[in-house]
Amino acid sequence: MKKIINGFLPVFLIFACQNVLAEPFKIYGADFTGDEKGSEFCEKTIVAIQKAVYPREVSTYSTDWRGLDHAISHKEADLVIAGAAAYRRNIHSGLRDLLTSTAPLSPDPDHVMGSVIYVLAQDDRIFSLKDLKGKILGTNKQGAYRGELTVLKELHDQGYDPYNFFSKTLYLGDDVKARLKALEEGRVDAIVLNACFAENKRAKGEPDPTQHLRVINEKRNPYSACVTSTPLYPGFSILIPPHLDVTTVNKIYTELEKANKTMPKGYEWKIASDFTLIDNLYRDLKIGPFAHLNSQTMQEFFEKYKNYFFIGLLAALFYIYHSIRITFLVRRRTQQLQNSFDRERQLKDRIQTIDGKYQAFRSKQEVSQLCSAVAHDMSQPLSSILLFADTLKQMLSKKEKDLSVDFSKELAAVSKIGVRAEKLNSIVQLVREFAKGEAVLEHKSLNKVIGSTIADFFALYSLDQTILTYQLPKKDLEVYCSSDQLELAVMNLLKNSFRAAQSGLTTHIFLTLEEKDNRGLLKIWDTGPKISEETLEAIREKTRCRTTIQKGGLGLGLGIVKSIVSLHSGTISFEVSPLGALAVVVELPSSKVNGDE
Known part of the structure; x- marks a missing residue:
């Protein structure tokens, strides 16, 4: 085997x-x-x-x-x-x-093959690669490396869309004569031939079939002696x-x-x-x-467009944030607006209340002033009448006794005059007592009274709060007062100071409150015109005279302010401020001092 x-x-x-x-x-x-x-x-x-x-x-x-x-x-x-x-x-x-x-x-060997684009030399439509857009191209075979592909790559490198550049591409096979014939007959606007085609024909001594043509997008390469329209690629x-x-x-x-x-x-x-x-x-x-x-995968798609994806995501997040923020701001602004409306209504109500108090106080002050004036003007004549009546009565009684003359009728008349005068004098006293009136005094914080007055001042005259600089002590200063009357007095001083400040170069008011020797010292001055000693003395003299109502506005005369201050056992004085304008100084005793008194 x-x-x-x-x-x-x-x-x-x-x-x-x-x-x-x-x-x-x-x-x-x-x-x-x-x-x-x-x-x-x-x-x-x-x-x-x-x-x-x-x-x-x-x-x-x-x-x-x-x-x-x-x-x-x-x-x-x-x-x-x-x-x-x-x-x-x-x-x-x-x-x-x-x-x-x-x-x-x-x-x-790395740079041998390429392509050349030719057009007819007499074609005055095409001189560059961009002029071929929308034209018809003739080349050898579809997808051929030396032909269509190298031309498409050149279009891409110059920033064009290679697949939507030519209106049409005719594939005429490898026979160069077929491409030349199509160009001459006008069936195509340009043709593509291999690089070195014309140079090789001339080197062999053969006729050059491109003599009547013109090269488009001509390139001179250091690697070759041939003219090309595209880069040179490796050979066979x-x-x-x-x-x-x-x-x-x-x-x-x-x-x-x-x-x-x-x-x-x-x-x-x-x-x-x-x-x-x-x-x-x-x-x-x-x-x-x-x-x-x-045909990209999801991962490739994400990798390619991830920057745009992140930008879109950030934009979406920003939109969400912006929407939430706008909603929040609208709600907050709406609430603030509602609160402003509420405060405005409250201020209007308070202004109406203040105005009502003022009107009532003004009416009372006018009646009080009138009564005081009548009582003052009538008290002395009535006293003289009573004195004269009594003297006349005594004289008639003596004459009647000495002269044994009946003066009974005259004495009766004089007695009636005296009775009527006494009656009238009692009425005058009643009027004077009515004019004085009796205010209700309570223990109050002078800080709060002045603070409330400042707030009412801004609300009443709709002023910018920057026009007033004020300083109140940290510790409350209590006084025995009628807060309504005291507020009206301070309001009048602020209003007068504001009017005076408007006459100056700038409009500003200053207010200070401090405690000194158990007394509250309130001082108000402004940036109004400077005053002389004569003017200051005239103002002081005015307050010594009877009270008068100023014309126009809601202001009370300084005489009435003085009467309110006097009602609270205080004093009012006038001096020249550091800025040269009028300064008003009000002193009020503290409640402890009032209590002792």
């Missing part, structure tokens, strides 16, 4: 190797195995790969980018020769670059799928390095180092490996 197995094993291995070797080595590509096929550079590249994979036969397949991706993903390709876009698009499938091509006009790359063995890879690399010595001048296979331009193209256009950017 062992001999049988040892005999068949070599035969089986030989049969298996023949099957493997009989399978072709498939090379897939697009432009390189298509448009470039037949060129000396392409043929020598295929020959070098054939040497590396011998005895397997090389078979080349040309397809579009979709067929290329299918062959790579289904592991149908043993090797891929295509643009760098195919490499970066399929890097997730394990595809890796080995070598990248150069060209005579583009010696840097030899791409290795993950299932190709290392030995074959090394052989291919070695043979291509040898082939570089026999390649046409300027064509070589070199190692490229920078494919970021391709990655940026796919990322910005959101296609290929970055197509997922068009």
